[in-house]
Amino acid sequence: MSIDLRSDTVTLPTAAMREAMYRAEVGDDVYGEDPSINRLQEMAAAITGKEAALFVPSGTMGNAIAQLTHAARGQAIIVGSESHIYHYEAGAASTLGGSPLVAVPNNPDGSIDLDRLRDAIADESDEHVAATALICLENTHNRCGGTVLSADYLAAVAALAHEHGLAVHVDGARIFNAAIALGIPVSTLVAPVDSLMFCLSKGLSAPVGSMLVGTHEFIRRARRVRKLLGGGMRQAGILAAAGIVALEQMVERLAEDHENCKRLAQGLADFPQIEIDPTHVVTNILIFYLLNRQQRRLSEAEIAPFLSKAQEHGVLIGSMGEGKIRAVTHYGIEADHIPLALAGIRRALLDMQL
Numbered sequence: 001m002s003i004d005l006r007s008d009t010v011t012l013p014t015a016a017m018r019e020a021m022y023r024a025e026v027g028d029d030v031y032g033e034d035p036s037i038n039r040l041q042e043m044a045a046a047i048t049g050k051e052a053a054l055f056v057p058s059g060t061m062g063n064a065i066a067q068l069t070h071a072a073r074g075q076a077i078i079v080g081s082e083s084h085i086y087h088y089e090a091g092a093a094s095t096l097g098g099s100p101l102v103a104v105p106n107n108p109d110g111s112i113d114l115d116r117l118r119d120a121i122a123d124e125s126d127e128h129v130a131a132t133a134l135i136c137l138e139n140t141h142n143r144c145g146g147t148v149l150s151a152d153y154l155a156a157v158a159a160l161a162h163e164h165g166l167a168v169h170v171d172g173a174r175i176f177n178a179a180i181a182l183g184i185p186v187s188t189l190v191a192p193v194d195s196l197m198f199c200l201s202k203g204l205s206a207p208v209g210s211m212l213v214g215t216h217e218f219i220r221r222a223r224r225v226r227k228l229l230g231g232g233m234r235q236a237g238i239l240a241a242a243g244i245v246a247l248e249q250m251v252e253r254l255a256e257d258h259e260n261c262k263r264l265a266q267g268l269a270d271f272p273q274i275e276i277d278p279t280h281v282v283t284n285i286l287i288f289y290l291l292n293r294q295q296r297r298l299s300e301a302e303i304a305p306f307l308s309k310a311q312e313h314g315v316l317i318g319s320m321g322e323g324k325i326r327a328v329t330h331y332g333i334e335a336d337h338i339p340l341a342l343a344g345i346r347r348a349l350l351d352m353q354l
C-alpha cells in the first residue's frame with residue numbers, strides 16, 4: 001500500500017457522500033431547478049456570510065469566472081507571483097478575458113506587501129497602462145507551503161482595493177484549512193472581500209466541485225460567465241449532494257490533517273539531508289528541499305530520482321518546481337501513516353546516498 005501525500009485532491013468520497021449521491025433529489029440546474037444544488041448554494045452562502053453562491057465544476061473554473069466577472073476586457077488583475085492563478089490556471093483571465101495578469105511578489109507567508117500592491121495599482125489616467133480592476137489573494141497559500149493569511153491582512157488589502165475602486169477575490173481552494181488554523185469562522189475571515197472560491201474536492205473530500213460566493217449581483221453575472229465557459233451542468237445535484245456532506249461532516253476534521261502535517265514536518269526536520277522549517281507548517285501542506293553534503297539545495301532534475309525512490313518505498317510526494325518537494329496530508333492519511341511515511345523517506349534518502 002502506498003501513502004499518497006501528493007495532494008489533497010486524491011481524497012475519495014466518503015460512504016456518507018456516496019449514499020447521499022445515490023439518494024440526491026435532482027433537477028435541471030441551468031433552469032435553477034436542482035434542489036440539491038440550490039441547497040448547497042444556500043449553505044455555502046450562509047457559511048461564508050455572503051449573499052449568494054454558485055456551484056462550479058472546478059476551482060480553476062471558479063477562479064476564472066470570478067476574474068472574468070470582476071474585470072472587463074483590457075482591465076488588469078493583480079495576482080501573487082507564487083499564486084495558483086498565475087502558475088497553474090492556463091492564464092485563463094488573459095486567454096479568455098483579455099485581462100493582463102500583473103504578478104506582484106509573494107512573501108514566504110503568502111502575503112503581498114501592501115506597498116507593493118499600492119504601487120502595482122494603475123488607473124486610466126496613464127494611457128500606457130491597463131487600469132486595474134481586481135486583486136486576487138490565495139488562502140491558504142499552496143506554493144508558499146499552506147500558509148495562512150490573517151483576517152486583519154485580508155481586511156487591509158480590501159481597504160486598499162476599495163479605496164481605489166477595485167474588487168478583491170480570494171482563491172480559497174483551502175479556505176476552511178485557513179479558518180481552522182486561525183480558529184475563526186470562515187465568514188469572519190472573508191467578510192471584507194468581494195468574492196471567494198473554495199473547493200469541495202480537496203481536503204473536504206467531495207469527488208467534484210467548487211463554490212463561488214459573493215453578492216447577489218456578482219453571482220447573477222457569474223452565472224452568465226459559467227454558462228459561457230460550459231460550466232452550466234444539468235442534474236448535477238448528484239455531485240452537490242456530496243458537497244453538502246462535505247460541508248456538514250468534513251470541515252472540523254481538517255484539524256487532524258494539520259496535526260499530521262506538523263508531525264511529518266518535525267520528523268523530516270530530523271534528517272540532515274532535508275531542509276524544512278516545521279514552524280512554517282500550519283495547515284496540511286509542507287514544502288521541503290533536499291540538501292547535498294555541501295548543504296546546497298538539489299535542483300529539480302536532481303530530486304527526480306528521490307521522488308522515484310520514495311515511491312518505490314511506498315511514499316508518493318510531488319515536486320513544485322525549483323527543487324521544492326511538497327507533501328499534503330488529507331482524509332485517508334491517519335496519524336499512524338506518518339512514521340511509515342518517514343521510514344519510506346529515510347530509505348529513499350539512504351538510496352540517494354546524500
Ligand SMILES: Cc1ncc(COP(=O)(O)O)c(C=O)c1O
Nearest residue numbers: 058059060061084142171173199
Ligand atoms: C490554491 C488552489 N487554487 C485553485 C486550485 C484549482 O482547483 P481545481 O483543481 O479544482 O481546478 C487548486 C488546485 O490544486 C489550488 O491548489
